Amino acid sequence: MAEYIYNQNDHTLSCKFAGNLNTDRSLTLQPEIEEQITVRFIAQSDIRLKVIFDFASVDFVTSAFIRLCVLYVKKVGREHFSIINSNPFIKKTFKIAGLDDELNLS
Amino acid sequence: MKNYKEIADEIIRNAVISGAVFSQFDQEQTDAIVKKVFEAGFNSRIKLAKMAAEETGLGVWQHKVIKNVVGTYLVYESIKNEKTAGVIAVDHNTGMVEIAQPIGPVFGIIPVTNPTSTVMFKILITLKSRNPIIISPPRKAPNCCGEAVRICYEAAIAAGAPEDCIQILPETNRDLTHEFMVHPKTALILATGGTGLVHAAYSSGNPALGVGPGNVPVFIDKSADIPFAVESIISSKTFDNGTICASEQAIVCEKAIAAPLVSELEKQGCYYLSDEQIEKLEKVVFNKEKGTMSGDIVGKSVDFIASLAGISVPAGTKILIAPQKNIGKDFPLSQEILAPILAFYKASNYHSAIKLCIDLNYLGGIGHTACIYANDEKRILDYSKLMNAGRVLVNTPSAQGAVGGIYNNLHTSLTLGCGSGGKNITTENVSAHHLINIQRVCRRTKNEKWFAFDEMKFFDDSLSTDQIISDYNKNY
Numbered sequence: 246m247a248e249y250i251y252n253q254n255d256h257t258l259s260c261k262f263a264g265n266l267n268t269d270r271s272l273t274l275q276p277e278i279e280e281q282i283t284v285r286f287i288a289q290s291d292i293r294l295k296v297i298f299d300f301a302s303v304d305f306v307t308s309a310f311i312r313l314c315v316l317y318v319k320k321v322g323r324e325h326f327s328i329i330n331s332n333p334f335i336k337k338t339f340k341i342a343g344l345d346d347e348l349n350l351s
Numbered sequence: 352m353k354n355y356k357e358i359a360d361e362i363i364r365n366a367v368i369s370g371a372v373f374s375q376f377d378q379e380q381t382d383a384i385v386k387k388v389f390e391a392g393f394n395s396r397i398k399l400a401k402m403a404a405e406e407t408g409l410g411v412w413q414h415k416v417i418k419n420v421v422g423t424y425l426v427y428e429s430i431k432n433e434k435t436a437g438v439i440a441v442d443h444n445t446g447m448v449e450i451a452q453p454i455g456p457v458f459g460i461i462p463v464t465n466p467t468s469t470v471m472f473k474i475l476i477t478l479k480s481r482n483p484i485i486i487s488p489p490r491k492a493p494n495c496c497g498e499a500v501r502i503c504y505e506a507a508i509a510a511g512a513p514e515d516c517i518q519i520l521p522e523t524n525r526d527l528t529h530e531f532m533v534h535p536k537t538a539l540i541l542a543t544g545g546t547g548l549v550h551a552a553y554s555s556g557n558p559a560l561g562v563g564p565g566n567v568p569v570f571i572d573k574s575a576d577i578p579f580a581v582e583s584i585i586s587s588k589t590f591d592n593g594t595i596c597a598s599e600q601a602i603v604c605e606k607a608i609a610a611p612l613v614s615e616l617e618k619q620g621c622y623y624l625s626d627e628q629i630e631k632l633e634k635v636v637f638n639k640e641k642g643t644m645s646g647d648i649v650g651k652s653v654d655f656i657a658s659l660a661g662i663s664v665p666a667g668t669k670i671l672i673a674p675q676k677n678i679g680k681d682f683p684l685s686q687e688i689l690a691p692i693l694a695f696y697k698a699s700n701y702h703s704a705i706k707l708c709i710d711l712n713y714l715g716g717i718g719h720t721a722c723i724y725a726n727d728e729k730r731i732l733d734y735s736k737l738m739n740a741g742r743v744l745v746n747t748p749s750a751q752g753a754v755g756g757i758y759n760n761l762h763t764s765l766t767l768g769c770g771s772g773g774k775n776i777t778t779e780n781v782s783a784h785h786l787i788n789i790q791r792v793c794r795r796t797k798n799e800k801w802f803a804f805d806e807m808k809f810f811d812d813s814l815s816t817d818q819i820i821s822d823y824n825k826n827y
Contacts, residue, residue, distance in 0.1 A: 333705040333737050340713055351706070 246273055249281045257295040258285055263302035271309035278317065296321050301330035306338060314348050323347065358521065359530035365515040366456035366483040367536050372513035373481045374453050378436040384510040385479045389427035391506030392471040392499070396420055399467040399502075402495035407463055409650030410591035415468070418591065418765075422468030425756035425763040426475050430783045435480050439789070446794035451787040453481040455538030458531045460552070462543045464594035464650060464689065465765060466492035470499040472765040473541055474517055478507060480786035482538070486519045487528050532557065539786065543766055545643070553774050560781050562596070562766050563773055566687045566716030567749050568708040569599040570734060572701075572725035573608050580724035580746070581615045584693075587748030589669050593690045594650040597720040597742070597753030597767060600687055601675070601694035603707050609697040613672075620669040621693075622653075624662070629673050629684065631660045636692060637683035649689045656690060678710045686715055701730075705737060712738050718772030722749040741770050741778030755780050800824065 248261040258281060262274070285294045296317055318326040327349035331339070339345040353361070376384075392399075400415035434440070440449040459473040466489050477484040488496035497519055504517040520527060532540055532555035542552035542561035549561035571580050588599050604612050613623055624632065636656065638645045648656050653671060657664045664671070674695045678685040684694045694711075698704035712721055721738035724746050725731050735743040742761065744752040755761030764780035777785065804823050808814055 331706075333702055333709060333733070336706050337709055337737050340709055 246270070246277060249277075251281075251285065255295065256285075256292050257297060258282065259297045259299055261299040261301070265305040266303055266310040267305070267307045268309040271307065271313055274310075275313055278313065282317070282320065293325055294321055295325045295327075297326075298328045299330055300328055300332070300335055303335060304332065306335060311339070311342060311344065315344065318348055323349070327351065355527045355530045358527065359534050362485055362518050362520070363456055363531070363534050363536045366485055366518060369483040369513045369515040370453060370455050370481075370538075373483065373516060376436065376481055378434060380511065381436050381479065381481055382431065384507055384512045385427065385431070385475060387506045387510035388471075388478060388503050389423050389475060391502050392423040392475075393420070393427075395499070395502050396423065399495060399499050402498060403467045403492060406495050407466060407489075407492050407650070409464060410594050414591035418465055418468035419471065421754055421756065421763060422465075422470075422472040422765055423475070425754075426472050426765075426782075429756055429763040430476060430479050433479065433783055435783050435787055446796055448792040448794075450790040450792060451480070452790055454786055454788055455482060456536060457482050457484045457786060458487065458537050458540045458557075459484050460487045460528070460540065460542045460544055460548060461489050461492075461496055463489035463491045464591075464596075465543075466496045467499040469543055469765045470496055471503060474500070474503045474507075476764075476781070476783040477541075477786060478512065478516065479783035482786055483513075483516045483518070485531060486517070487531065488519060488523055490523045493523060529555075541766060541781070549774070560766060560768065560775060560777070560785060561773075562769060562775070562781075564687045564715055565596045565600070565719030565767075565769075566685075566711055566714050567597060567600045567720045567722055568711040568716075568738075569602050569722040569724065569749065570704060570708050571602060571604045571608065571612060572723065572727060572730050573605055574727040574730065575724035575746075576726070577608065577612055577615050578619075581612070581619050581621075583724070583746070583748045585619055585621065585669050587750040587752075588693060589691050590748070590750045592650045592652055593688070593692070593750075595750040595753075596687070596689065598689070598750040599693060599722060600716070601685065601696060601711050602672075603696045603698060603704050603711070605701055605704050606697050606699055613695075616670075616672055620667060621672050622664045622668040622670070623672045623674070623695075628660075628662045631662055632656070632671065632673065632692070633683045635660045636688055636690065637686075639683075642680065644686070644688045644690075651690055653691050656692070678707065678714055685711065705734060708734070709737055712740060716740075718769030718775065718778065719767065720744065720749055720753045722747070722752075739770075739772045741768055741773075742780075753780075803827075 250259045329351055339350050396416050396419035400412045400419055403415050404412035435451050439451045457477045461469050486500050500519045537557045540552040540559040542549050546563045549563040552559040552561045636648045653668045670691045672693050672695050673684045675682055696707050717739050720742045721740040722744045723734045742753050747758045752758040756763035762780040762782045764782055766781040768775045768777035768779045770778035
């Protein structure tokens with residue numbers, strides 16, 4: 246469903262998504278992401294985990310997925326969360342939602 | 352000595368009476384007045400331009416002449432055939448008749464950057480809609496503004512307009528302006544100015560059409576004709592030393608065309624600043640306490656600004672180009688600067704470039720204007736969809752393009768609607784048709800479907816929506 250790459254050197258979890266992140270997919274993805282993050286937290290409780298959502302291949306997001314983003318930025322902290330490689334239309338969606346800064350979207 | 356409330360009461364009472372008299376005028380009488388006022392304003396275009404440049408110390412008087420031409424002749428051309436009095440439309444199929452009614456006293460606030468052209472523009476569209484107008488002159492330009500009002504008023508009266516159809520505040524200060532904004536008899540505020548002023552207009556409780564700042568990104572696509580784009584941008588950004596809020600604020604391009612673009616900018620008289628020079632420039636063009644551009648450099652020439660900043664630039668430099676690393680409050684030159692200074696962004700690819708434009712657009716310029724130079728239709732449309740701008744100008748100098756009538760068929764206007772993003776009710780260029788109430792006379796015509804349908808079915812919970820809709824639309 247998504248590709249998760251963990252870099253042990255800088256404690257960064259990259260979550261690569263693709264296509265249409267609609268409500269159904271968000272429901273499926275949430276436990277996956279949750280598991281990935283929880284595992285890292287448990288394994289390295291003394292280290293701050295960085296989470297990156299890579300949107301290079303994402304072309305649509307629903308409010309369900311935006312809520313997921315907000316959930317995880319709260320969980321890992323604003324300075325440890327970012328969304329990268331969004332296309333301009335996705336960027337504008339987050340801009341309109343007023344969340345581009347909070348989610349460190351680029 | 353009258354207090355501000357008493358001054359406002361008296362002026363507005365006069366305006367209300369004037370408006371009542373004006374409401375009796377027909378289209379022909381109204382148009383005759385508007386024509387005479389346009390002619391008087393147009394005939395005074397040079398005198399008023401020189402007065403404005405001298406009194407404010409801003410801009411270039413020759414360019415202010417052009418602004419006065421736009422504010423009189425082009426505005427007149429755009430409104431002269433509009434129906435704004437009495438019956439303005441009849442739909443013979445539906446029997447619907449539209450009648451234009453004047454709205455009442457308009458309170459027009461004038462910016463120091465256009466102290467005569469905006470006056471004449473606001474007077475023309477207000478008279479065209481048979482409304483009286485009260486002008487609030489800019490604090491730094493009471494004389495030229497007052498002279499424009501006098502010229503227009505005398506012409507209006509000579510053409511038969513009602514007494515007090517144009518009035519001007521005896522002085523300009525925030526408290527007096529406030530009295531007019533919140534006065535219960537003020538019908539509409541036409542506010543052009545800074546963010547605080549526009550916000551005050553919208554908070555007054557009276558209807559307002561307010562236009563605040565812009566932050567116009569201009570994207571130069573790889574499909575653009577670079578020499579043409581540069582020439583066009585220079586003609587816009589140097590116009591009246593950049594005092595038009597629709598003028599370009601930042602050039603954005605892809606890395607692939609950055610070198611030839613910079614080379615062309617330099618070839619055509621722009622000066623590319625070093626990091627050290629940018630640091631010096633930021634200190635004089637931006638007021639950190641207020642978080643906005645410094646009034647000291649608005650509408651000033653490159654020579655003046657460079658000298659103020661302690662920067663040495665080649666003689667004849669037209670625009671200072673300031674390469675920027677990012678956008679936001681920490682990068683003052685990424686914000687609106689009404690002077691011949693342009694931020695410059697080099698993006699790694701097309702998507703990054705467009706995303707920079709989105710950020711610039713949302714940094715204080717939402718709803719205003721955006722600009723693109725390209726010959727790729729898909730990119731032009733994609734860019735347009737992504738900008739939150741009332742006007743997206745294509746291969747056009749944005750200062751002259753946004754006001755309409757020169758480079759496109761936008762309504763000629765010196766008040767540019769910025770839509771909900773700019774807290775406006777419209778994204779259009781504001782004109783006479785925004786200053787009338789349209790009454791719709793609706794004659795009885797029967798909706799046959801409604802009367803043929805058994806309305807008791809609406810109360811039957813056992814029927815599905817499809818069944819009800821199907822019955823309702825049954826064509827016997």
